[in-house]
Amino acid sequence: MSEVKGCDLPEDLLYSIENNVWVRQESDGTATIGLTSYAGSLAGQVVSYTPKKAGKSVKKDKSCATVESGKWVGPAKSPIGGEVAAVNDAVSANPALINDDPYGEGWLVKITPDNWDGDSAALKTGSDALEAFKAKMEADGFKGC
Secondary structure, eight states: OEEETTEEEOTTSEEETTTTEEEEEOTTSOEEEEEOHHHHHHHOSEEEEEEOOTTOEEOTTSEEEEEEESSOEEEEEOSSOEEEEEEOHHHHHOTTHHHHOTTTTTOOEEEEESOHHHHHTTOBOHHHHHHHHHHHHHHHTOOOO
């Protein structure tokens, strides 16, 4: 696991830098999506999570869930288009998992992608993602997680 300004960023995930979300392609063809630790730090403690329902279609860069914290209410934007295959019931019961374990138990939704190859082509991973987040954090004046 790598770190930028105290925020964990696993190098094996794909990232939408502008939307502060990560995605991982699973062996069953679905894609798991979650907020980065940077997004969780910006938002503060998450108190509510309202995902799109399973079976609903989600367009690339559109909301797959609404997240609410003491500082912010807004969409978690999906980096890929497709159909919601699963929502995270554990996060529904305990939204703080988004902050506490963003890359594990705190995932938001699983999507069956419409066009994985096309949608994932613009996502960043590894050192490219780390450098992009570093530049974004510095431009935003972010002090650290």
